[in-house]
Amino acid sequence: xxxxxxxxxxxxxxxxxxxxxxxxxxxxxxxxxxxxxxxxxxxxxxxxxxxxxxxxxxxxxxxxxxxxxxxxxxxxxxxxxxxxxxxxxxxxxxxxxxxxxxxxxxxxxxxxxxxxxxxxxxxxxxxxxxxxxxxxxxxxxxxxxxxxxxxxxxxxxxxxxxxxxxxxxxxxxxxxxxxxxxxxxxxxxxxxxxxxxxxxxxxxxxxxxxxxxxxxxxxxxxxxxxxxxxxxxxxxxxxxxxxxxxxxxxxxxxxxxxxxxxxxxxxxxxxxxxxxxxxxxxxxxxxxxxxxxxxxxxxxxxxxxxxxxxxxxxxxxxxxxxxxxxxxxxxxxxxxxxxxxxxxxxxxxxxxxxxxxxxxxxxxxxxxxxxxxxxxxxxxxxxxxxxxxxxxxxxxxxxxxxxxxxxxxxxxxxxxxxxxxxxxxxxx
Ligand code: NCD
Ligand code: ZN
Numbered sequence: 001x002x003x004x005x006x007x008x009x010x011x012x013x014x015x016x017x018x019x020x021x022x023x024x025x026x027x028x029x030x031x032x033x034x035x036x037x038x039x040x041x042x043x044x045x046x047x048x049x050x051x052x053x054x055x056x057x058x059x060x061x062x063x064x065x066x067x068x069x070x071x072x073x074x075x076x077x078x079x080x081x082x083x084x085x086x087x088x089x090x091x092x093x094x095x096x097x098x099x100x101x102x103x104x105x106x107x108x109x110x111x112x113x114x115x116x117x118x119x120x121x122x123x124x125x126x127x128x129x130x131x132x133x134x135x136x137x138x139x140x141x142x143x144x145x146x147x148x149x150x151x152x153x154x155x156x157x158x159x160x161x162x163x164x165x166x167x168x169x170x171x172x173x174x175x176x177x178x179x180x181x182x183x184x185x186x187x188x189x190x191x192x193x194x195x196x197x198x199x200x201x202x203x204x205x206x207x208x209x210x211x212x213x214x215x216x217x218x219x220x221x222x223x224x225x226x227x228x229x230x231x232x233x234x235x236x237x238x239x240x241x242x243x244x245x246x247x248x249x250x251x252x253x254x255x256x257x258x259x260x261x262x263x264x265x266x267x268x269x270x271x272x273x274x275x276x277x278x279x280x281x282x283x284x285x286x287x288x289x290x291x292x293x294x295x296x297x298x299x300x301x302x303x304x305x306x307x308x309x310x311x312x313x314x315x316x317x318x319x320x321x322x323x324x325x326x327x328x329x330x331x332x333x334x335x336x337x338x339x340x341x342x343x344x345x346x347x348x349x350x351x352x353x354x355x356x357x358x359x360x361x362x363x364x365x366x367x368x369x370x371x372x373x374x375x376x377x378x379x380x381x382x383x384x385x386x387x388x389x390x391x392x393x394x395x396x397x398x399x400x401x402x403x404x405x406x407x408x409x410x411x412x413x414x415x416x417x418x419x420x421x422x423x424x425x426x427x428x
Contacts, residue, residue: 006421009036012046013382015372016348023050025378028421032374045382048415051352053085053116053379054333055359055368057148057177057256058232058304060325061087061118063109065094070309070399072106075329076115077397078307080425082329083381083414085116086360086368087307091123092153098123098134100142107144115424116417117379119365122146124165124176128154133165140172147364150177152232153279155214157183162218166225175228175254175362180214180239181206181280191320193281197266203319208287211280212238219246219253230362231255233306235280237290244299254362256304257291259328259335260404268404274315274322275402278308295354296345302359305332309400327403330396334410337385342411378421387412 010023024033024040056079062070072089079087089106091097097106103120110118122139126132128151139146149169156162156178165176190206192198198205215231219242222229231243234255246253266284268276276282294300308325315322336355340346346354360369367377389412393403417425 007036007040008043008418008421008423009033009040010043010045010050010382012044013048013050015050016352023372023380025418025421028378030372030374030376030378043416047384049348049383049385050372051381051383052356052369052372053381053417053419054083054355055363055365056084056087056305056307056329057302057359057363058152058306059087059089059329060092060308061089062093062309064105066311069311069314071113072109072118073113073115074397074399075307075309076110076113076118078327078329080115080417080419081397081414082331083333083383083417084329085379085417085419085424086119086365087116088119088121088148088363090152091121091150092128096123096128097121098126100135100138103139103142103144103146116419117365117368119148119363120144120146121177122149124149124151124156125161130154130156130158131161133161133168136165136168136174137172140174147174148177148230149174150179150232152177152179155179155181155183159217159221163221163225166221166227166229170225170227173364175230177230177232178214178218179232180211180218182210182214185210185213189320191277191281191324192269193266193283195266195284197269201270203269206281208236208238208283211236212242215239216242219243219251222253223249223251228252232304233258233261233280234291234294234300235261235283235287237287240290240294240299243294247299254301255299256302257295257300258306259303259332260326261291262288262295262339263335264404269319272319274317274319275326275404277319277322277324278326279324292339292345295340301354302362303332303336303355304359305329309398310402312401315402325402327396327398327400330398331391331405331410333383333413337411337413378418380418382415383413384415385413
């Protein structure tokens with residue numbers, strides 16, 4: 001999966017907090033640079049930043065079931081290119097990850113084929129059907145040690161089922177990650193943000209409130225259960241307000257925003273390019289401003305990609321019938337650097353919290369999101385903060401070509417990624 005070299009000396013890199021010093025990696029961990037043998041493989045990182053490897057809490061890897069769209073090997077290769085050393089494989093697979101056996105299967109695939117760590121997300125309900133809880137406890141106790149549960153792609157719409165799920169996972173510290181979309185209010189055919197744009201383009205729209213009413217319900221259910229809720233892909237100003245309110249009350253809620261909801265807005269769908277069809281839909285500029293501000297002030301805890309590759313035949317359709325979803329792993333860091341760091345909204349240490357340490361904490365992943373300190377597992381990304389490039393969808397390691405950044409000039413930060421002490425990606 002990764003290069004054979006088992007020891008590396010990385011010289012000249014600065015860390016997010018401004019400190020610098022050589023990093024020596026041996027047998028998968030950071031070790032004392034004074035112990036580096038003569039002739040050790042050296043990586044000259046002068047002028048680069050060394051950050052802990054990024055952790056994604058929301059990744060669609062499509063294996064098992066849709067290997068024509070993505071596999072664990074191709075999806076995690078895209079992750080490594082994006083600077084990630086850990087991804088969370090969403091449960092909307094075929095079969096759905098709703099049993100201990102299914103979870104262990106995905107976990108083993110990740111260990112065997114992954115270019116990064118693959119943590120398993122378990123389905124909240126059997127077959128993502130929304131009515132019967134799946135084997136939450138058995139998945140938690142399995143070799144996959146599942147801690148994050150989600151029916152993502154579908155909303156757990158039934159309030160009683162959601163309450164029971166929150167209650168059930170509490171004793172083992174699990175978290176329910178909700179795809180917040182009221183199915184009645186959003187409707188089954190909605191594919192655009194309800195706005196002047198949906199009207200003009202003749203596309204069925206869903207209002208931002210179809211998201212925030214579910215968030216408002218769920219934070220209250222989390223409070224009632226005394227349990228942990230995570231809100232997937234927050235896309236609206238109203239959801240941000242609700243989460244802010246809930247956090248002030250002490251509700252155990254965390255939230256994510258995707259790179260695309262930070263950068264891309266509704267008018268992009270005007271060309272009916274199905275690459276821009278995604279759930280929740282691309283929103284308007286006032287919503288983008290709200291999620292950017294919320295990510296800066298910590299109301300939104302993390303960036304998660306919602307990397308959602310699709311086969312060409314599932315995107316080559318009229319807009320209203322094409323499958324929703326877009327790629328995210330390879331350009332996530334680029335977008336966050338562009339929108340949040342280069343504009344002065346956040347600094348590098350905050351970026352590390354939003355993309356590495358906090359997602360690792362929410363997912364309870366040992367050995368990820370930690371410090372680049374002697375004895376710790378060697379998961380890191382080397383970043384060039386000033387490089388830029390035009391994105392080429394065909395250069396992707398993902399099987400998907402539904403890259404919404406194709407043709408756009410963005411930062412090109414990832415120079416190399418090291419996973420468990422081995423180089424999992426190196427530019428050029
Ligand atoms: C995701 C998918 O394709 O699995 N699609 C999407 O539009 N985001 C499901 C999801 O994350 O809701
Ligand atoms: Zn979703």
